Amino acid sequence: MNPFQPFYNMKIGVVDLSVSSAEVIPLDQEQVSRYLGGAAMNSAILEGYQTDALVFGTGPLTGSFAPASSLMIASFASPIFKRLCHVPLMLRTGPDxxxxxxxxxxxxxxxxxxxILHVNHGKLRILPAGNLQHMPVPEAIRELKKTSPAFQSVILMGPAADRGVPYASVSIGQNGSLDKAGLASLMAAKNLKGIMLGGTDGLPFNRDNPHQGKELEKIxxxxxxxxxxxxxxxxxxLEGGKDAGKFFKASRKKDMACYHCPSPCMTHVRYSWQDPRNKxxxxxxxxxxxxxxAGCIALAKKVGKNILPALRACLHYGLDPAAVAEMIPEGxxxxxxxxxxxxxxxDNPPRTTDVPETYRLFGGGIPPILTGDLWEKRIGLAMILGVCPIFLLRFPQITDAALLSFISASEDVLKTMQERLSSAISSLLSPL
Ligand code: SF4
Incomplete structure (x- = not known):
């Protein structure tokens, strides 16, 4: 029996935008047994395609009852960092x-x-993006909700990528993302405005998984x-975070979590402001x-108490706030x-962002809550299994064995998966 069966649809969607074709092919069971999923599977899948291909992938635990199982990973040759990168996308993108x-x-x-792509019920549709080009991200989403087939999540590139600005970053809904590696630029080069995910089906997972999820939460x-x-x-x-935190003054705040995350690290803020361009x-x-x-710390360093309107402007355009911070003056x-x-x-100035090499492999946006080898191994684990990397950095007591036990309780299977996971993490990290 394939232990991954309840965790995957065992399907890959393949879209060729140049000839407007879309097909769904079976996921290779052998490949899944060897690489398990996520960034490791994405890399293996990419090998079969030309270098400009882009793969969005989930891990076996994405969408499952494991905590923080929110992760989707986009893997591609980064036009910014000039190397293979794996960008984490959270909220509900992976489960959807x-x-x-x-x-x-x-x-x-x-x-x-x-x-723009629409995916639902195992069917892929390539639709014209219509008048979305150059539209600010929130407006584009409103337009999509009015005119497109229903979707739960959307990954969109904004007007910055439309104009070829190298500081562009994809947006999950209208919330931005941790893409600092040029995923938005690659989508623009492909004339791909976005991906809408219907997310209306489900998967069985394993019967014990809800209980296992609760036990991990207890720990x-x-x-x-x-x-x-x-x-x-x-x-x-994070370095500079305490100083930056003073500037996020909001009238109302609510902590928010991604899919199945028991410990939110995001906050929704409401604030009031006067637009100086329209008195x-x-x-x-x-x-x-x-x-x-990381993006908010970099931007707050430059704009201080004006952080919220400045961040809003970045998100409207689909710009990476960290890269923008390098271009704007202080004071x-x-x-x-x-x-x-x-x-x-x-002006579309050339990009100067200097993201440390260690962080480039994983898109440049995952914060250094831990450092060195520990950071790399936790991120490798998260990016293969489909669990949020920030969550696994915050809770290092969640072991790889505890996560793998969601997939199988058999000691033999667990031992094999453990070996394959270690080897997949090493291969993922080896280019560093
Ligand atoms: S740790 Fe933060 S980013 Fe990760 S799943 Fe939880 S809320 Fe989302």
Missing amino acids: MKFSGVDYLVVKGTAPEQS ISTDKNFKHRGFHSVLKK EIQNSEEGLLLLDH GTMLEYLNAIDKVMS
Whole structure:
């Protein structure tokens, strides 16, 4: 019996944008047994395609009852870092892809006109992106909700990528992401506006999994990281995070978690502001989901108390706040910052971002909550099994054996999976 069967649809969607074709092929069982999933499987799948292919993949635990099973991974040759990168995408993207009937999605070629994919019930559709090009991200999402087939999650590139700005970053819904490796730029090069995931189906998983999930939650519930929740709880652990945290003044806050995450590290904030470019409009109230710790620290260092409107401007355009921070001067007014962000869009300056090599492999946005070997191994584990990498950095007491035991209780199977997981993590990390 294949222990992965209840965890996967055992299907790969393959789209060739250049000829507008889409098919669903079986997932290779041998390959899954060898690489388990996630970034390791994505790499193996990519080998069978041309170098400009892009693979979105899940891990065996994505969408399951394992805690923080929210992860999807995009793997591609990064046009920014000039190497293979694996970008983590959280919130509901991973579960929604699985619950749309495919475990992996390969995107080949370039569409003759800007297109958007819709996936649901194991079927792939390539649709024209219509008037979405150059539309700010929140507006584009509103438009999609009105005009497209229903979806639970959407991964979108914004007007920054439309214009070829190398600071572009994909957005999950209107919330931004940890893409600092040019996933948005590659999608723009393919004329791929986004991917909508219907997410209306499900998978059986194993009968004991809900109980196992609760047991793991019990283990971490006494950890101080479990009690200290929200965006600030991670921010303050990072260099410059305590200083940055002072600027996130909001009228209302609510900690938010991704799919099946028992300990949120994101916070939704509401704030009121006056747009200095339009003084006729009274103060308006806005809401933002804070999820990019490294990006927010970098931007707050430059714009101080103007962080929320500046971050909002980045997210509207689909820009990486960390990369934008390198382009804007310190000590300005809100008007100067907003104009500087507009100028990044209009001037399209060359990219200078210097992300340390260690973090490039995994997209440049996963915060250094742990460092060195420990960071790499925890991220490798997360990116193969489909569990959030930030969660596994925050809770190092969750072992690889505990996670693998969701897939099988058999000692022999566990031993084999453990060996294969170690080898898959080593291969993933070996380019570093
Ligand atoms: S740790 Fe944060 S990013 Fe990860 S699943 Fe939980 S809320 Fe989402």
